[in-house]
Amino acid sequence: MRSRFISIVAVCLILGCTSEPDIKYDKVLTLNLREVATDAPEYVESISYLPLETGDTCFFRNADKILFENGLIYIADYRSGQVLVYETDGSMHSVLDRKGRGPGEYLDMMSFTVDSDYIYVLDNFNRKIFRYGSMDCRFDSVENLDFVAWDMEAIGDGNFIFAFSPLGGGRLTSPQAPYRILITDSDFRVKETLLDYGDNEYDIIGQRRYFSVEEDKLIYSSIYFDGYIVFDRSDYNSRQVIGIEFDNPIPASARKDPSVLDKNYNYQTMTPIACGDYIMLEVAEGDNIGNYIYNCDTEKFSRNPDMLCRNYIYYPIANYKGCYVGVIESKTVYDEFITAGFDKGDSCVEKSLEKGNPVLLFYKMK
Secondary structure (H helix, E strand, O other): OOOOOOOOOOOOEEOOOOOOOOOEEOEEEEEOHHHOEOOHHHHEEEEEEEEOOOEOOEOOOOOOEEEEEOOEEEEEEOOOOEEEEEOOOOOEEEEEOOEOOOOOOEOOOOEEEEOOOEEEEEEOOOOEEEEEEOOOOOEEEEEEOOOOOOEEEEOHHHOEEEEOOOEOOOOOOOOOOOEEEEEEOOOOOEEEEEEEOOOOOOEOOOOOOOEEEEOOEEEEOOOOOOEEEEEEOOEEEEEEEEEEEEOOEOOHHHOOOHHHHHOOOEEEEEEEEEEOOEEEEEEEEOOEEEEEEEEOOOOEEEEOOOOOOOOOOOOOOEEEOOEEEEEEOOHHHHHHHHHHOOOOOOHHHHHHHHOOOOEEEEEEEO
C-alpha cells in the first residue's frame, strides 16, 4: 500500500540503464517487486495515536505536509491555505490562515517550510515568499521570487532549497532558469542550481511532495529518474545520489508518454522518507501503489502483506524521533485497523475520531 542513511562508496558508479537519463549514482538499490518479503509490519515495535484539536476555523481535510520543528507540529492543508500548529500533546497552538488579496496575504499556498524564526509560504501565483512568525503566525515580510517551484525546505546558514518539475500540457507565464533544483540565500536569490532540463523535456506526472526531512538530512526525488538525492541540510554541497533499479522501469523512450502510467511499469510516486535504519518508498505498479521499506542493516526491501494486518504501515508522510507518522482521517479507517489487530487507542482517540477530527498515527520502529 500506498537515521542511518546508506553508506556510500567513495567512487561514483554510472548506471548504464536505458530506462532513464545518465546520472552518476553513489549506490544502486535493486527492487524487484515480485521477490520482496511481506514482513514490513515486523519492523514496527509499537504504535500510538495523537488526537488533534480542531475547531470551526481550524480544521484540515488533507495533511499535505507535516513538519516537526521548534517543539511543535506544523500541518499544512494547501487547498484551504492553512498551516495548523499543534503542541506535541495535540492541543492547538496557533493557526496560519492568511489566504486572500490583502496586505500580508497569499493567494496560493504551493508549499511551506519552517525554521526557528519563521513559517515560509510559497505563493506561485504572485511569485512571492511570505514570512510569518514560527510561534505566533503573525505576518512579518514578503519577498519576490524569480521562479515558481513545487516544493521548498529550509536548509543550513539561512539558505533554502526549491524543487521544480517541468510538466507537459502548459507553459510558465514567465521564463525561468531551466533547473529542477534551485538553492537560494536567505533573501531568495538563486546561488546554485542542479539537474538542468531542455526545452522539450517534461515530466509526465508531478508529486505532492518533492522533499522529505530527517533531522540533518533532506531527501529529494522526482519521476525524472529512478532514485533520490540525500542532502546534508547543514552543507548542501555534501550530497549522495541513490539509484533504484526496478525490475520493470519506465523505458527511456516512453518517459514523455503519459499512457505508460496505465501500464505495469514501476516508478516512485512520492519522495522517500527516512527513519532511523529505514527508507520508505512509495512505488507504483500500474494502478497499484504500495509502500516498500528498505532496511539499511540487512540491505533488503520489505513490504506490507496484501491484507490489512497488525502494524500494517499505512502511508507515512513524515517522521519524528524514530517513528513514521501517518494520518487517520476517519473512524471507519480506525475501526478497520482495530479489526485487523492494531492496538486500540484510549477513549480520547476514539471520541476525537467520532467527532470527525483527524488523529496522527505513530509507528515506533525497531
